[in-house]
Amino acid sequence: MRLTFFVIRRLLQLIPVLIGVSVITFTTARLLPGNAAIMAAGPLASPEDIERLEKHMKLDRPIWEQYFAYVNDIFHGDFGKSWRTGRPVLVELWEHFPASFELVTFSLFVAILIGIPLGVVAAIRQGSRLDQLLRGISVGGISIPVFWSGLVAIFVFYFLLKIAPPPIGRIGFSVRPPEHVTGFYILDSILTLNGPALASSLSQLALPSLTLIIAMTSPIIRITRSSMLDVLKEDYIRSAKASGLRRPVILFRDALKNALLPVITLIGGYYGYSLGGEVLVEQIFSWPGMGRYSVEAIFNLDYAPVQAFVMLTAVLYVAIYTIVDVLYAIIDPRIRY
Amino acid sequence: MKRSLVVLLSMLVGLALCAPLALAGDFTVAVGAELEGWDPHTAIFFLANEINWNTYDRLLTFETIPADESPYGVEMIDSTRLKGMLAESWELEENGKVVVFHLRKGVIFPSGNEFTSEDVRYSIERKWEIPTASRWILNVMGLSTLDNMVVVDDYTIKFILDAPNAIFLPGWAFLSTMSIVDATELKKHVTDDDPYGHDYLNLNIVPTGPYTLESYVPGSEVILKAYEGYWGGVPTTDRIIYKVVPEEANRVLLLKSGDVDMAYFISAEQVSSQLMDAPGVNVFSIPTAGSQYFCLQTTREPLYNTLVRRAIAYAVPYDDLIENVMYGFASRATSPVPTLTAFHKDVYPYDYNPDKARELLAQAGYGPGDITLTLSYRLDNPDEEAVAIYLKDALDDVGINVIIDKVASTRFSEMRGSQDYEMALLFWIPYVNNPVYQLSYGYHSSSGCCNYGRYTNATFDAMLDAAKAETDPVVQEGLVNAMQELIAGEVPIILLYHPNRQITIRDNVTGYVYWTNFLVRYDVMSAE
Numbered sequence: 001m002r003l004t005f006f007v008i009r010r011l012l013q014l015i016p017v018l019i020g021v022s023v024i025t026f027t028t029a030r031l032l033p034g035n036a037a038i039m040a041a042g043p044l045a046s047p048e049d050i051e052r053l054e055k056h057m058k059l060d061r062p063i064w065e066q067y068f069a070y071v072n073d074i075f076h077g078d079f080g081k082s083w084r085t086g087r088p089v090l091v092e093l094w095e096h097f098p099a100s101f102e103l104v105t106f107s108l109f110v111a112i113l114i115g116i117p118l119g120v121v122a123a124i125r126q127g128s129r130l131d132q133l134l135r136g137i138s139v140g141g142i143s144i145p146v147f148w149s150g151l152v153a154i155f156v157f158y159f160l161l162k163i164a165p166p167p168i169g170r171i172g173f174s175v176r177p178p179e180h181v182t183g184f185y186i187l188d189s190i191l192t193l194n195g196p197a198l199a200s201s202l203s204q205l206a207l208p209s210l211t212l213i214i215a216m217t218s219p220i221i222r223i224t225r226s227s228m229l230d231v232l233k234e235d236y237i238r239s240a241k242a243s244g245l246r247r248p249v250i251l252f253r254d255a256l257k258n259a260l261l262p263v264i265t266l267i268g269g270y271y272g273y274s275l276g277g278e279v280l281v282e283q284i285f286s287w288p289g290m291g292r293y294s295v296e297a298i299f300n301l302d303y304a305p306v307q308a309f310v311m312l313t314a315v316l317y318v319a320i321y322t323i324v325d326v327l328y329a330i331i332d333p334r335i336r337y
Numbered sequence: 338m339k340r341s342l343v344v345l346l347s348m349l350v351g352l353a354l355c356a357p358l359a360l361a362g363d364f365t366v367a368v369g370a371e372l373e374g375w376d377p378h379t380a381i382f383f384l385a386n387e388i389n390w391n392t393y394d395r396l397l398t399f400e401t402i403p404a405d406e407s408p409y410g411v412e413m414i415d416s417t418r419l420k421g422m423l424a425e426s427w428e429l430e431e432n433g434k435v436v437v438f439h440l441r442k443g444v445i446f447p448s449g450n451e452f453t454s455e456d457v458r459y460s461i462e463r464k465w466e467i468p469t470a471s472r473w474i475l476n477v478m479g480l481s482t483l484d485n486m487v488v489v490d491d492y493t494i495k496f497i498l499d500a501p502n503a504i505f506l507p508g509w510a511f512l513s514t515m516s517i518v519d520a521t522e523l524k525k526h527v528t529d530d531d532p533y534g535h536d537y538l539n540l541n542i543v544p545t546g547p548y549t550l551e552s553y554v555p556g557s558e559v560i561l562k563a564y565e566g567y568w569g570g571v572p573t574t575d576r577i578i579y580k581v582v583p584e585e586a587n588r589v590l591l592l593k594s595g596d597v598d599m600a601y602f603i604s605a606e607q608v609s610s611q612l613m614d615a616p617g618v619n620v621f622s623i624p625t626a627g628s629q630y631f632c633l634q635t636t637r638e639p640l641y642n643t644l645v646r647r648a649i650a651y652a653v654p655y656d657d658l659i660e661n662v663m664y665g666f667a668s669r670a671t672s673p674v675p676t677l678t679a680f681h682k683d684v685y686p687y688d689y690n691p692d693k694a695r696e697l698l699a700q701a702g703y704g705p706g707d708i709t710l711t712l713s714y715r716l717d718n719p720d721e722e723a724v725a726i727y728l729k730d731a732l733d734d735v736g737i738n739v740i741i742d743k744v745a746s747t748r749f750s751e752m753r754g755s756q757d758y759e760m761a762l763l764f765w766i767p768y769v770n771n772p773v774y775q776l777s778y779g780y781h782s783s784s785g786c787c788n789y790g791r792y793t794n795a796t797f798d799a800m801l802d803a804a805k806a807e808t809d810p811v812v813q814e815g816l817v818n819a820m821q822e823l824i825a826g827e828v829p830i831i832l833l834y835h836p837n838r839q840i841t842i843r844d845n846v847t848g849y850v851y852w853t854n855f856l857v858r859y860d861v862m863s864a865e
Contacts, residue, residue: 034747038754042381043787044768046473050754056468083469084374084382086539095555151586159590166596167587168580169557173365173596177554286582288556296371299717301747 002336003326010322017314022074025310026067029303035059036301040083057083070307079311080304082297089308093290097312098183099170100289102201103281104274107209111216112267118217119224119263120256126229134221141218150211150284157207165203169286175200208285212278216270223266227259234258260331268324272317276309362575364846364864367588369602372559372579376538377516378464383855384579384601386513390856391561391577393516394546396424396438396457397509401850409623411840413851416770417679419506423452423517423545433501433808440492444568447549448522454494456545459520461486463533470514477777478508501806503773503813511769511854519543547572547860557581563860572860573848592618592841598864599842599857604720605666608839621840624668626675626775626853627766629720631712631728631831632790634759639708644701646828650687651694652735654727659834662723666839670832673776673824677835677853680772680817684825685832694735705736713752714762716743721762724833756791763789770853772817773805779830780820792829 037054157164178188178197189198279291297305375385400418424438444452479502526537548561563572592600671683729739782793804816848862
C-alpha cells in the first residue's frame with residue numbers, strides 16, 4: 001500500500017520535471033544555429049518563399065508566444081508535426097519506439113544474464129587467472145567503440161561467413177513485417193502466428209544485439225565484481241561463515257542480494273539512456289529506432305520531433321527509476337518508502 | 338546457460354538461411370537516407386523525389402541516346418530533344434509567349450480515373466498555393482500568376498508566360514516537382530485543415546505513373562508496385578524495393594554480395610577502393626552537370642576587384658583536387674556551362690599558375706599577406722573539408738591568408754540564404770540541365786535564388802534576359818557563348834570541378850538510363 005503511494009507520488013513528480021524539460025528543449029532547439037524555414041524550403045527557394053514559410057511555421061512570432069502556443073497544443077494532445085513528413089510526432093515516435101525497445105531490452109537482458117554471474121565469479125576468485133582474464137575482457141568491452149565492433153561483426157558474420165542476415169533493419173529481404181497489432185515485431189509475429197516474420201525479426205536482432213551485449217556486459221561485470229568484493233568483506237558474511245552456513249547460501253542469499261543494489265542502479269540508468277541513445281548501433285544496422293529518428297530531426301531543425309523525443313525520454317527515465325526504487329525495497333527490506 | 342545461448346543463436350541463424358529469396362521481377366535498392374515527405378509539389382529530399390519520379394508522370398520527357406552511342410557506356414537522355422509524356426504534343430504561339438499542351442487521351446490512372454486537363458491545372462495550383470511549396474521555380478519558368486494558366490478543354494491546357502522562356506519546356510521534363518497528380522482521387526482526401534491534401538500526399542500517393550505505393554515502413558523501406566495498366570506499357574520491373582541503409586560501408590557490402598541490385602550515394606573513395614574490381618558489380622562513372630565551386634562575396638573589397646578574383650582562379654591546384662579529393666572521379670570545369678550541357682564551350686583560361694596569381698595580386702595593389710579571407714564550409718562533408726585544406730594551402734602560397742570556418746550545415750544554409758560569408762564552398766546540381774537555367778542560377782543579379790556571391794553585372798543580366806526569351810536556337814547559342822566568355826573573364830565564382838556520378842549496380846541489371854538530375858526510372862529496368 002505504501003509502495004502504491006510512493007509510485008503515485010513519483011508519477012506526480014513528473015509534472016514539474018516535464019515543465020522544466022519542455023522549457024529547456026524548446027529554447028535549446030531554437031538556439032541551434034540555422035533557420036528551420038530555410039531548411040524546409042529547400043535549396044530552390046526565393047526569399048519570398050522563405051518568408052511565406054516562416055509565417056506558415058509561425059517562426060515570425062516571439063519565442064514566448066511560440067512556447068505558450070506549443071504548451072497549449074500539448075494540453076489538447078497535439079505534440080506538433082514534423083515538417084519533413086507532415087505527420088504528428090507522437091505517431092512517428094510510437095513507430096520508432098518498438099524498434100529501440102526490442103533491441104535494447106533483449107540486449108540488456110542477455111547482458112545481465114552474462115554479466116552478473118561473471119562478476120560474482122570474478123569477485124569470489126579475486127586475483128585468480130580467471131579474474132584477471134575477466135577484467136581484461138571487460139576493459140576491452142568498455143573500450144571498443146560500438147561503431148567498430150558493429151562493422152566488424154557485419155563484415156565477418158554477414159559478408160565473409162554468410163551466417164548472419166544483412167544489416168537492413170528489423171526484418172529481412174522479402175519477408176513482410178507481421179501484421180500490425182502493437183508495432184513490436186516479435187510480439188506481433190507471435191500474436192499473428194507468423195513464423196517467417198518471427199524467425200526473420202529474431203535473426204535480424206542477432207548482430208546488433210551482439211554488438212550491444214559486448215558493450216553492455218562489461219560495465220555490469222565490473223560493478224558486480226567490485227560491489228560483491230565490498231559485501232564479502234562485511235562482518236555479517238564473516239559471521240555467516242563462522243556459523244557454518246554453506247557457501248552457496250552465503251554467496252547468493254546474503255552476499256549477492258546486498259551487492260545487487262548498485263548493479264540495479266547502473267542497469268536502470270543504462271536502460272534509460274539506451275532506449276533513445278543507441279544512435280550509432282541504429283545507424284550501423286539500419287535499425288529504425290528512436291535515436292536515429294531524433295538525430296535526423298536535429299540535423300534538419302525539425303523542432304517538434306526533437307521536443308517530443310526529449311519529453312518521452314524524460315518520462316522513460318522517471319518510469320525506470322521508479323521501478324529501480326521499487327526493486328530496492330523488494331531486495332532490501334530495510335528500505336521503506 | 339552458455340550452451341543454450343549457442344543453441345538459440347544457431348537456431349536463429351538456421352532460420353535466417355531458410356528465409357525465402359527475393360522474388361523475380363523485384364529490384365532492390367540500398368539508399369542512404371530516410372524516405373519521407375514525398376508530396377511531389379513540396380518534396381525537397383532526393384529520395385522523395387525519386388519515389389515521385391516513379392509514381393507520377395510529367396507532361397514532357399526526353400529522347401534518349403542508346404548505350405552504344407553514348408560516350409559513357411550507358412543509355413542517357415538527350416536534353417536537346419523533348420518528347421511528350423502525358424502531353425502528346427505541344428505548340429508555341431505568339432513567338433513562344435504562349436504554350437499550348439495537347440494531352441494524351443485515354444490514359445487511365447490506377448484509381449480508374451481518366452487523365453484530363455483538370456489534373457494538370459490542379460497540380461500547378463497546388464504547387465502555387467501550398468505554403469511549403471516553392472513558387473520560385475514557377476517564376477523562373479515564366480509563370481507569375483495562376484490566372485495565366487487557361488484550361489481550353491478536357492485535353493488542352495494553355496500557359497501564357499510573362500515572356501518567351503527557354504526554361505519552361507525543359508522544366509516540365511526535368512523536374513519531379515512538375516509531377517501531375519490524380520486530382521479526382523486526391524480531392525477525396527482534402528479536408529478543411531488540409532485544403533490541398535498536403536499531409537495526405539506526404540504519406541500516400543495518387544499515382545499517374547508506372548508505379549503505385551505497396552507499403553511503407555518508416556525509417557526502413559518503401560515498396561513500389563508496378564501498375565499493369567500504365568499507358569506506356571507494363572513496367573519491366575514488378576516491384577521496386579528501397580531499403581534504408583544509412584551506413585555507406587554496409588551499402589557497399591550489400592551490393593558486393595548481390596543482396597541488392599543497386600546502391601546509392603557511394604563516395605568516390607569507397608568506389609575506388611571497394612567496387613572498381615568487385616566481381617558482379619558494374620561501375621559507370623559519368624560526368625555530371627553539377628559543380629563543386631567556391632563562392633566569392635563580390636560586393637566587398639578585395640573580392641569586388643576582378644583582378645583578385647582572377648588571381649585566386651590561378652592559385653587553385655585543380656588537378657590535385659581531382660586526383661586526391663575525388664580519386665579521379667571528376668573532370669575539370671572549363672566554363673560556367675558544364676560539358677554535359679548544351680552550348681558548352683571551353684572558355685576558362687585558368688590553370689594552376691601561382692606566379693601568375695602573385696603577379697595579378699601585385700597588379701591589383703596587394704602585397705603578400707595584405708589580404709585575409711574567411712572560407713566557410715559545412716562540417717558534415719568530408720570532401721569539402723579536404724578541398725578547403727587544399728585551398729588554404731594554395732592561397733597561403735600566393736600570399737592570401739585564409740581563415741577556415743567550419744559551419745554546422747543547418748547554420749550554413751542560413752548563411753547561404755543571407756550570403757553572410759566572404760568565401761564559401763558550395764555544390765550545385767542544376768535540376769534543369771539547360772544552359773540558360775545554368776547561367777541564371779549563379780550569375781543573374783535578380784535570379785531570386787542562388788546568386789550566392791551577389792554578383793551584379795548589367796550587361797550580363799541583359800544578355801541572359803535576351804537569351805531566355807529567344808526562340809531561335811542559333812541566336813540563343815550566340816548569346817550563351819558571349820555570356821560564357823564574359824563570366825570566364827569576370828570569375829564571380831571559382832569553379833573547382835564537375836564531380837562524376839558513380840552508378841554502382843549489379844552486372845545483370847539492364848535498362849538503366851542516366852538523367853543529369855540522377856533520378857532513376859525503373860519501369861524500363863530489370864535485374865534478371
